[in-house]
Amino acid sequence: MKRKSPYKTTVNPTLVCVILLAMPVRSLAPSYTPHQAQLSRLTDNARVRTALDWFTPNISWINDQQARLTEIPAPPFREAQRAGAVKELLAEAGLAVNTDKTGNVIAELPGANEKEIVIVAAHLDTVFPAGTDVRVRREGSRMTAPGISDNGAGIAALLALARAVQFARVKPQRTILFAGDLGEEGEGNLRGMRALVDAYRSKLKAVVVLDGSATDHVTTKALASRRLEALITGPGGHSWSDFGMPNPINALVRGSVRFINTKVPPNPRTTFNIGQIEGGTSVNSVPYEARLKVDIRSESEEELTRLDSALRESIAAGVRDEMDSARDRSKGKLEWKVELLGSRPGGELAPDSPLLAALRAADEMVGNQSRIERSSTDANIPLSLGIDAISIGAGGSGGGAHSLQEWYDSAGREAGLKRALLTVLGISGVTEEKSR
């Protein structure tokens, strides 16, 4: 889509520059005032209003980009093609864009104060393996495809925000970085966000994560989690002639049953999930290895450690049980190990943080109410380091995340886009130019 200048072309541009330079530029510092005051100061700014008005006439463009980008596969560790497409779109918006060592795409909107940075991020990766049919089916405002909402919705919103502020020539106080980041899902272990926070840490004042659909929540509490892999190995052999040899799958099953019987408290909420199990090569072979992957989460770091130990003890006991019941121990023994695949640290945003105030002001502006949530998102990394961060949905509605039936409905997505933009500008601040 071609961008139109918001300024009349009949005006001599040099003259405009001279006038603008001569005008006093008042700054709207990131606000600590009550919501209402913060809100009216933002929306008094003509350029902010122009940016807010950009969304409604451009909804079909936003929907189309979401569908197009969702159809570019982005399995874990293979996000480069989608990252390239997002980079192009951010560059088209007129922003300077670069790709960092990790593969994150970062577009910069320089602020009046370049020593302070606000990051707006949407993860580019999906949970779906290569070869998944990611074609988008569209019926009216509803789109169905794996990854369409998580995080097609977030990526589309990231692009829409970048376009809107560029179109309206919003000049923020703090520099805003629009980032498409990698490795949010699963074994990606938040590597994209880790790299971003690492690179900008000394200047970083806030992170706003756009993840999935909806406007009903704000994640301010980072849920701690660990991902573990158990591996059991043995000599392996023939199902008939080597019968009686200890079997790694048997041991894994024995250990798994013990593990899933582990008691977890409802409060602090603690969960576990065996998400993957594999091993063996054929039905008539004693397998030489078996492995399983487990995700454990808790509101308490202590419970997490307890579950981590429970898994190790269960696997050890499973191996012991299998060895004890093996009919022929002369045919070798089993080895086992449990490895940490990833760990997401916990953390919490202070209830009186300016970032939460900015979000609340934005909620009031769009007539929205949202509840505080605890979840595991890209915001875990900044929150664990004491940097203000939230994760919010990008508007519209959706469901079936991480399933092949995932859907997104763009009806009403404007409210989510405005909410996100007002939050970002609320925390970055904007320079006020009396162009009205």
Ligand SMILES: [Zn+2]
């Ligand atoms: Zn997500």
